[in-house]
Amino acid sequence: MQVHKYDVVIVGAGGAGMRAAIEAGQRARTAVLTKLYPTRSHTGAAQGGMCAALANVEEDNWEWHTFDTVKGGDYIVDQDAAEVMAKEAIDAVLDLEKMGLPFNRTPEGKIDQRRFGGHTRDHGKAPVRRACYAADRTGHMILQTLYQNCVKHNVEFYNEFYVLDLLMVEEDATREDGTPYKQKRVAGVVSYELATGELHIFQAKSVVFATGGAGKVFKTTSNAHTLTGDGMAIAYRHGIPLEDMEFIQFHPTGLAGLGILLSEAARGEGGILRNADGERFMERYAPTIKDLAPRDIVARSMANEVREGRGAGPNKDYVLLDLTHLEPEHIDAKLPDITEFARTYLGVEPYTEPVPVFPTCHYVMGGIPTDIEANVLQDNDTRIPGLFAAGEVACVSVHGANRLGTNSLLDINVFGRRAGIYAAEYAKDADFVDLPENGENFLVNQIESLRSAEGTEKVGELRAELQEVMDANMQVFRTEESIRLAIDKIEELRERYKNVAVQDKGKRYNLDLLEGLELGYLLDIAEAMSVAALHRPESRGGHYREDYPDRDDENWMVHSMLYRDENAETEGVKGIRFDTKDVVMTRYEPMERKY
Amino acid sequence: MTTTLEPTNNTEEVGAVESFTVTMQVRRYQPEFHEEAYWDTWTIEMYGTDRVLDALHKIKWEIDGTLTFRRSCAHGICGSDAMRINGVNRLACKVLLKDLDLSKPVTVEPIKGLPVEKDMIVDMEPFFQSYREIMPFLIADESREPTRERLQSAEARERFDDTTKCILCAACTSSCPVFWTDGQYFGPAAIVNAHRFIFDDRDEGGDMRLEVLNDKEGVWRCRTTFNCTEACPRGIQVTKAIAEVKQAILARNI
Ligand SMILES: Cc1cc2nc3c(=O)[nH]c(=O)nc-3n(C[C@H](O)[C@H](O)[C@H](O)COP(=O)(O)OP(=O)(O)OC[C@H]3O[C@@H](n4cnc5c(N)ncnc54)[C@H](O)[C@@H]3O)c2cc1C
Ligand code: SF4
Numbered sequence: 151m152q153v154h155k156y157d158v159v160i161v162g163a164g165g166a167g168m169r170a171a172i173e174a175g176q177r178a179r180t181a182v183l184t185k186l187y188p189t190r191s192h193t194g195a196a197q198g199g200m201c202a203a204l205a206n207v208e209e210d211n212w213e214w215h216t217f218d219t220v221k222g223g224d225y226i227v228d229q230d231a232a233e234v235m236a237k238e239a240i241d242a243v244l245d246l247e248k249m250g251l252p253f254n255r256t257p258e259g260k261i262d263q264r265r266f267g268g269h270t271r272d273h274g275k276a277p278v279r280r281a282c283y284a285a286d287r288t289g290h291m292i293l294q295t296l297y298q299n300c301v302k303h304n305v306e307f308y309n310e311f312y313v314l315d316l317l318m319v320e321e322d323a324t325r326e327d328g329t330p331y332k333q334k335r336v337a338g339v340v341s342y343e344l345a346t347g348e349l350h351i352f353q354a355k356s357v358v359f360a361t362g363g364a365g366k367v368f369k370t371t372s373n374a375h376t377l378t379g380d381g382m383a384i385a386y387r388h389g390i391p392l393e394d395m396e397f398i399q400f401h402p403t404g405l406a407g408l409g410i411l412l413s414e415a416a417r418g419e420g421g422i423l424r425n426a427d428g429e430r431f432m433e434r435y436a437p438t439i440k441d442l443a444p445r446d447i448v449a450r451s452m453a454n455e456v457r458e459g460r461g462a463g464p465n466k467d468y469v470l471l472d473l474t475h476l477e478p479e480h481i482d483a484k485l486p487d488i489t490e491f492a493r494t495y496l497g498v499e500p501y502t503e504p505v506p507v508f509p510t511c512h513y514v515m516g517g518i519p520t521d522i523e524a525n526v527l528q529d530n531d532t533r534i535p536g537l538f539a540a541g542e543v544a545c546v547s548v549h550g551a552n553r554l555g556t557n558s559l560l561d562i563n564v565f566g567r568r569a570g571i572y573a574a575e576y577a578k579d580a581d582f583v584d585l586p587e588n589g590e591n592f593l594v595n596q597i598e599s600l601r602s603a604e605g606t607e608k609v610g611e612l613r614a615e616l617q618e619v620m621d622a623n624m625q626v627f628r629t630e631e632s633i634r635l636a637i638d639k640i641e642e643l644r645e646r647y648k649n650v651a652v653q654d655k656g657k658r659y660n661l662d663l664l665e666g667l668e669l670g671y672l673l674d675i676a677e678a679m680s681v682a683a684l685h686r687p688e689s690r691g692g693h694y695r696e697d698y699p700d701r702d703d704e705n706w707m708v709h710s711m712l713y714r715d716e717n718a719e720t721e722g723v724k725g726i727r728f729d730t731k732d733v734v735m736t737r738y739e740p741m742e743r744k745y
Numbered sequence: 746m747t748t749t750l751e752p753t754n755n756t757e758e759v760g761a762v763e764s765f766t767v768t769m770q771v772r773r774y775q776p777e778f779h780e781e782a783y784w785d786t787w788t789i790e791m792y793g794t795d796r797v798l799d800a801l802h803k804i805k806w807e808i809d810g811t812l813t814f815r816r817s818c819a820h821g822i823c824g825s826d827a828m829r830i831n832g833v834n835r836l837a838c839k840v841l842l843k844d845l846d847l848s849k850p851v852t853v854e855p856i857k858g859l860p861v862e863k864d865m866i867v868d869m870e871p872f873f874q875s876y877r878e879i880m881p882f883l884i885a886d887e888s889r890e891p892t893r894e895r896l897q898s899a900e901a902r903e904r905f906d907d908t909t910k911c912i913l914c915a916a917c918t919s920s921c922p923v924f925w926t927d928g929q930y931f932g933p934a935a936i937v938n939a940h941r942f943i944f945d946d947r948d949e950g951g952d953m954r955l956e957v958l959n960d961k962e963g964v965w966r967c968r969t970t971f972n973c974t975e976a977c978p979r980g981i982q983v984t985k986a987i988a989e990v991k992q993a994i995l996a997r998n999i
């Protein structure tokens with residue numbers, strides 16, 4: 151086994167990982183480990199935009215942006231983090247422009263901005279043009295620009311290196327008040343080289359997790375096949391908590407039946423949602439901002455239209471996104487890619503026909519808890535020295551119960567940058583932590599037993615069953631009964647997973663084996679999401695309990711924190727401990743969330 | 746379950762309208778178990794909205810887990826799954842089965858000109874090496890950077906819009922007959938990415954890039970076969986971009 155030594159190891163080369171790499175790479179000896187070639191990361195799929203109160207086209211300021219973020223997240227956003235993000239947004243966009251990002255321009259040559267759901271002027275008075283964009287491929291441009299700058303700065307990449315385990319140690323320590331506790335420390339990571347099947351140990355002073363989301367827990371999703379929650383699950387297995395996992399965003403406009411995303415920009419540019427009767431139904435649900443209400447509200451409204459029999463199509467199971475009143479030239483200039491998706495995958499011509507759409511699993515608001523310096527926490531407030539996380543894998547928490555559109559591309563840039571800087575700074579003064587003896591054994595055994603297993607279960611089958619049950623029971627409407635169904639199924643699948651076998655017994659490019667390991671992550675994450683959802687008897691943002699339709703600020707204005715703990719049990723599920731964490735409030739008192 | 750929606754059934758119900766059988770003939774290379782490459786054939790049932798990628802997944806997940814290919818986004822945006830489908834370079838996730846002639850087997854092979862590692866997987870390093878050589882990043886004098894953004898007119902921005910769409914899938918480069926015979930040739934993708942900066946009025950590195958591309962393995966190797974333009978899943982006018990780079994080199998020499 152090869153052992154490598156770096157000051158900083160970054161896991162993941164999407165927007166967050168590469169933004170971190172640009173900073174860390176110029177300050178410390180840095181390696182980026184990524185299971186995909188950097189430019190294959192799913193940041194490239196983001197379409198609509200990245201917001202910042204540049205005020206290039208109309209009055210705006212970062213305080214309004216902070217407010218919108220807090221309100222959009224249904225008040226379970228940590229307000230200090232939201233403030234940092236909204237303030238640093240402006241430089242984050244300008245930095246990207248300086249790195250070469252080809253933003254669309256105003257007639258004066260400034261970065262152009264457009265409307266996006268939930269972004270308003272003066273605390274909700276009217277929609278504001280805050281999203282900076284590059285046609286409808288903003289994420290593609292961000293990913294390319296960051297990769298280009300990594301090439302410029304000679305960032306060292308290990309492509310198609312899967313990180314499958316963290317190397318952690320625990321030390322006895324005492325808190326200020328004298329109570330003893332176990333302090334976790336990170337020593338490095340274990341990585342699997344796809345080309346050869348060899349394991350590599352990377353010893354590092356700082357490790358940054360930037361492994362993205364976990365949308366593949368669901369069947370209908372805008373997420374890539376490779377978004378399997380690896381980073382979250384690996385941290386969770388090491389006793390690091392997962393925060394707010396019940397909050398999952400379902401994006402209103404996925405191509406019906408496929409889940410491929412049509413950006414909210416379609417509505418920002420004037421697109422209208424209609425039911426089978428042609429009615430602009432959002433007027434009923436959000437009279438002020440209608441189709442541009444936050445995603446959770448639009449998604450539920452759509453699902454409700456379908457449920458009440460007003461869905462379109464032969465099975466009345468979707469609604470329609472109408473762009474036909476827009477000029478074809480306008481559509482071509484602002485929404486070329488997504489109209490192409492409608493043509494390619496559904497054979498629908500958006501100039502003349504409305505596009506069938508239905509909510510699709512899009513974004514995980516929860517994740518590995520960090521503070522505003524991107525430092526990972528092992529409980530509500532204890533840092534793990536040297537361990538950082540940023541991007542969709544992390545929960546700082548700026549998105550609370552519902553992320554506003556364009557706030558994630560922002561998040562990955564602001565907190566990716568912070569993670570890179572703080573990881574490098576930490577590494578400057580820190581010593582390497584000794585590698586735990588035989589720290590790789592767990593993984594070696596896991597891989598060997600999977601490769602040599604003769605079991606009867608198939609990865610593809612178990613994964614499909616998981617995704618079906620999550621779509622049916624953990625989507626935009628949840629009840630105790632539905633969530634229980636999901637949990638029972640997950641427990642069954644976890645049992646059957648022990649009996650799973652892969653067919654590819656080789657070492658080179660064994661993606662069969664890796665899909666098996668990824669399924670293990672998906673099962674852990676699905677379980678965490680479902681247990682957290684069952685344990686929160688209220689409705690807030692993306693988490694909607696039909697049996698508890700109101701927000702309950704008195705009891706549930708808190709983050710949920712889930713721990714893997716052999717001695718605990720939550721909602722009848724063994725091995726999970728539940729705790730809560732206070733929300734950081736600075737200037738905004740919770741109000742009813744009306745649009 | 747009383748209240749829960751079941752949107753998952755959509756695909757089956759909609760798809761059930763149209764199902765058909767497809768024969769997939771796939772070029773296999775499994776160097777750990779067979780020295781030589783060979784063909785495998787499967788006949789499977791597929792649905793109206795299914796793509797070649799769905800067919801490959803069906804085989805991998807239900808029949809033969811050793812079938813190996815790269816993929817991620819599944820909607821033509823990440824550039825992972827360029828392959829030769831019925832003899833032409835395409836992204837497997839963008840080709841609908843129903844658009845192919847299903848009376849014959851659908852053939853799937855790895856892209857040409859890059860070393861095959863296993864089944865559809867090729868070594869992408871040489872491809873990215875050429876990309877890196879054209880200095881694919883904005884070169885500008887940082888000391889003259891404004892505090893706000895640099896201004897750029899909408900027209901100037903439009904000038905290089907087409908070549909910003911590239912997803913580095915290698916469909917163009919690996920469809921180029923010059924590249925097949927001379928692996929040293931930069932290839933269309935690298936030139937497209939040079940074009941993206943050469944025609945960006947914020948960039949000051951044009952001369953350096955043109956010099957690189959004026960090399961004997963540079964733009965002059967292009968014989969305007971148009972295979973690349975035809976192959977590009979992003980609809981980039983690749984041959985036109987190469988022609989514009991050639992003209993730029995000539996214009997500067999004068
Ligand atoms: C279709 C779509 C459209 C979107 N549009 C917008 C938008 O308009 N505006 C907006 O703000 N947000 C948008 N989002 C959300 C946003 O794009 C994502 O949340 C964000 O890009 C995530 O970035 P990331 O860097 O955290 O992760 P990713 O870009 O997903 O990168 C993850 C990286 O981790 C690596 N990785 C994963 N697991 C491992 C492992 N085990 N070992 C090694 N490496 C690993 C991968 O190789 C990859 O490089 C959109 C999302 C989708 C799906
Ligand atoms: S120019 Fe087109 S075909 Fe060539 S690499 Fe870029 S996207 Fe692929």
Ligand code: FES
Pocket residue numbers: 815816817818819820821822823824825826836837838839
């Ligand atoms: S899988 Fe991403 S381009 Fe086909």
